[in-house]
Amino acid sequence: MTDIPNDAPEHCPGTQSESAGKVSACQGCPNQSICSSGVTRGPDPGIELVRNRLESVKYKILVLSGKGGVGKSTFTSFLLVDWQLVILIEMWQFWILIFVDLPYHELWVWQESKSIRVVQDGLQYLSLLPRLNYVEDNLSVMSIGFLLASPDDAIIWRGPKKNGMIRQFLSEVDWGSLDFLVIDTPPGTSDEHLSAAQYLMNADLTGAVVLTTPHEVALLDVRKEIDFCRKVNIxxxxxxxxxxxxxxxxxxxxxDIFPAQTGGASKMADELKIPFLGSVPLDPRLARSCDEGTNFLTDIPDSPATKAFNKILEGIVEACETSRKC
Structure with a gap:
């Protein structure tokens, strides 16, 4: 029987196969050269590279959800923007890494894609555009969107190629000395999540914030995401x-637009013994703010959504500090 390791990407032919490292499914896999050489594969060398690269990052946070459309990317952006307000006093540094290309999200945060600058020590991150008046030099992003010639381009990659890009982002970007690295992920429990978990768990991953909406359809998927986190020790x-x-x-x-017929996220968190950080209400002004590229949190400070988000932010910071003491 062909030997296929537990962490192999989808459609991997196996290390003992004659086609190992040579078929289309192998394109972009970080271990392609090792497999094609016929040498027995050992531990992924990228694990050590990622660990060394992220040594000077204090907190590393994944934003997850088993369900699409629950607002992960918008939440991640506000997380960083709100922390930006804190660092004006605390002088902390915050950075964000986006795995997936989300044109609507980029319309609000980055407005347009630019080429990634290449420096001797790796790919250099890009600062947010200075025309956004709430952005300082210590808030930056890295996105697959920056690698595309046009914002209309689709990314048509198999699992191994996506895994290779995740490894490249984590191990080759010149992150420098940071306090927070927040990683926005796609929905589900796919290859991307397994790769991120594999690399980050060996680089002292702080933990994951799980996002959901109140209705049962979302909660069913989120329960699976939580089970995934526990199985891979996130x-x-x-x-x-x-x-x-x-x-x-x-x-x-x-x-209630999404009725919580089974008690919502609060009851689910209580059942699964996970901290419940809070609820963020809908506000139609939020979508308009995203479209216009303005900062909702400072422009509409009296919004129930802004107040709820600030409270959640405090809970996340407290959870990060507690995890560091453990």
Whole structure:
């Protein structure tokens, strides 16, 4: 029987196969050259490279959800933007790494793609565009979107190629000395999540923040994501319930758009013994703010969503500090 290791990418022919490292599924795999040489494969050399590269990063956080469309990327952006307000006093450094190309998200944060600068010590991250008035030099992003010729280009990659890019981002980007690295991930429990877990767990991953909406369809998927985290030993910092209710900006009436028929994220977190960080209500002004490229958190500080998010931020920082003491 062909020997296929547990961490092999999808469609891997196996290390003992004559086609190892030579078929299309092997393209982009970090171990392609080792497999094709016929040498018995040992530990992935990328694990040590990632560990060394991220040694000077204090906290490394994954933003996860088994369900798509729950607001992971918007939440991740606000996480970094809100921390940006903190660092004006604390002088902390924050950076964000985005694995996937999300045009709508980039419309708000980056406005346009630019080429990645290559320096001697690796790929250099890009600062956010200075025309966004709340951005300072210590808040930057790295995205696959920066590698595309056009924002309309699709990324059509098999698992091994995506895994290779994740390794390249984590091990070759010149991150420098940072306090927070926040990683936005696709929905589900795919190759990307396995690769991220494999590399980051050996680089002192702080933990994951899991996002969901209140209705049962989302909670079913999120339970699987939580089970995934436990099986691969990813620490869980807490659960956030997004789009919890709609609060009318005029009359302040609260309406449940996604009814929590089974108790919502709070009950799920209690059942699974995970910290519940809080709920963020819907606010129609948020979508407009994203479209216009403005900072919702500072422009509308009296919004229930802004107040809820600030409280959740405090909980995440506290969870990070607690994990470091353990």
């Amino acid at each position: 620490p869980l910092l807490g659960v956030v319930e997004n789009m919890a209710a709609f609060v009318c900006p005029n009359c302040k009436t609260e309406t």
